[in-house]
Amino acid sequence: MAEQKPKNQDIDFTIIGQGLAGSLLAYCLLNAGKRIAIISDGKQSASRVAAGLINPITGQRFVLAEKTPAMLKLASEFYTAIETKLGIRCYFPTPLIRLFNNEKEKVFYEKRLLQPHYTPFFSTKPLSEQQLVNAPFGGVIQLQAAWLDTNTLLDALADYFISHDRITHLPAQTNSQTTTIHCEGYKIKYNPLFSWLPLQPxxxxxxxxxxxxxxxxxxxxxxxxxxxxxxxxxxxxxxxxxxxxxxxxxxxxxxxxxxxxxxxxxxxxxxxxxxxxxxxPATLDKQPFIGFHPHDSNHAVFNGFGSRGSLLIPWYAKLFTETLVNQSKIPAEADIQRYESLCV
Ligand SMILES: Cc1cc2nc3c(=O)[nH]c(=O)nc-3n(C[C@H](O)[C@H](O)[C@H](O)COP(=O)(O)OP(=O)(O)OC[C@H]3O[C@@H](n4cnc5c(N)ncnc54)[C@H](O)[C@@H]3O)c2cc1C
The missing domain is CATH 3.30.9.10 (D-Amino Acid Oxidase, subunit A, domain 2)
Known part of the structure; x- marks a missing residue:
């Protein structure tokens, strides 16, 4: 017998928004055996514009954030597993040539070379003349970079959700047992429940x-x-x-x-x-917005992934699924509790 479209009383979680955040969270919740509905407005998302670059070393100072190696490992395993399950190719580990913009950047890079935990991220191979065109300060080949074909991934996930009858384009009725998770990207600024969060789109x-x-x-x-x-x-x-x-x-x-x-x-x-x-959907402190509304725990948010959605979303989707399923703690840096005083 064909699977029935979930009735409201069958739904554990309603997810609003079908960009990378809503889609990957929905995927994790489905895998955890939860019953979900996804509400999509069918409009173009940042996720479909994004190039999906995953660059572990960021900024002029060549920063490798503490959690990045673990996030990178998880993202690689996560996307590769989806590729196998859905029969697609969307995750492409690719070397990255970083050309220095000025002498200062080169000096920062040289300092990083002395720090052993940076070693796996830089190739010792010199750049070729062709690679150094218009690069008077030189450059380096960075390893462990990748890019995510977000459109292929989102199309395949949309088909997967449709095959599970999990998508509706209509505003869904929810009941008191259903938690609604808002994954609306920058449009969260128009959502009266969460517009108090300090978004910096x-x-x-x-x-x-x-x-x-x-x-x-x-x-x-x-x-x-x-x-x-x-x-x-x-x-x-x-x-x-x-x-x-x-x-x-x-x-x-x-x-x-x-x-x-x-x-x-x-x-x-x-x-x-x-x-x-x-x-x-960037944020004031450059950390995501995750967690429950301070005065209405039927509403939660999963947003604020800024310029790094491809790397951050798998990591936080797994952690937030643990919160939603097993009540584990939301990582403090991402928990919207840090801004609770702004919610009046
Ligand atoms: C030009 C550009 C380049 C980028 N390059 C990269 C990159 O190289 N690497 C990287 O990791 N990240 C990159 N990003 C950032 C990346 O796009 C985001 O981190 C990520 O896509 C955010 O996903 P999201 O699902 O939170 O938001 P979105 O992708 O914006 O998805 C939100 C969805 O919710 C829908 N929605 C909103 N309100 C409602 C409602 N009321 N009802 C139903 N649906 C609703 C929206 O229409 C949208 O479809 C880039 C972004 C831009 C703009």
Whole structure:
């Protein structure tokens, strides 16, 4: 007999939003044997614009955060397991060429080289002349980077949820037994239940191009990045404009990205295929927003993954599932309790 669409009284959790946060949390809860419904508004999410880069070493100072190696290991296992289960390919470990923007960055990198826990993240292989075009300060090959094809993953998960009758495009009725988990990305700022959380949304744009000549497989990062998605196509990004509040495409951003790629790959030509904009759900303290509403425990939030959703969401989806299923503690750095005084 075909599985029935869940009736409200059959639902343990209603998830609002079907970006990476809502989808991966739903996947974890289903795997934990919970009954879920997902409400999607069908609108484009930041997750579908994102390049899905996973770069363990971040910023001008080449920082490797304490939990990053563990998060990286979990993300790799998590995405690989989904690939096997759903019969897709969406997770691509790829070396990353980091070109220094200035002398200061080079000095930071050289200091990191002296710290043994950084060693597994840097190749000792020197960059070739071709890789060093327009890089007067030099660069390094970073290891353990990857990229996630978010569109392939989200499409496959949507099919998986449909096959389990877990998606509705209608506003669902909930009962007192159902916990509603809000995974609305930057649109949480319009949600009266959680608009008190200090979100710092950051507009960003990327372009998708076709290249005339064959591209090397590595990701290249300078002030911006180039991510080859096939031998002749690539994504180039991303801009960062915190003052633009809705995901609109800007002509000057497109031109800036095109001129970045032309200066990086002088001997190649690029034709624009598409241009997209999205809003990163970034937060004041750069930590996620996870947990229950202080005055209404039927409502919870799973959001605030900023520019690092591909790395952070698997980690926190697993931990929050443990909270929802076994009442384990939410990690303090992510628990919205830290902002409880703002909720009036
Ligand atoms: C230009 C750009 C580049 C990026 N590059 C990277 C990158 O390289 N690596 C990386 O890790 N991250 C990157 N990010 C960040 C990444 O996109 C986010 O961390 C992540 O996708 C956030 O996922 P989310 O599910 O929280 O939000 P979203 O993906 O925005 O999903 C939220 C969903 O909820 C829906 N929704 C909202 N309100 C309602 C409602 N009331 N009812 C039903 N549905 C609702 C929305 O329409 C949306 O579909 C980038 C972001 C941008 C904009």
């Amino acid at each position: 950051a507009h960003g744009e990327i372009i998708h191009c076709e290249s005339k000549s064959k591209l090397a497989p590595e990701i290249t990062v300078k002030s911006k990045w180039l991510l080859p998605t096939s031998q002749n196509t690539c994504r180039i990004g991303a801009t960062f404009e915190p003052h633009i509040s809705e995901p609109t495409q800007q002509e000057q951003s497109k031109n800036a990205l095109l001129s970045f790629v032309s200066s990086l790959k002088k001997d190649n030509e690029f034709n624009l295929l598409s241009h997209q904009a999205g809003i990163r």
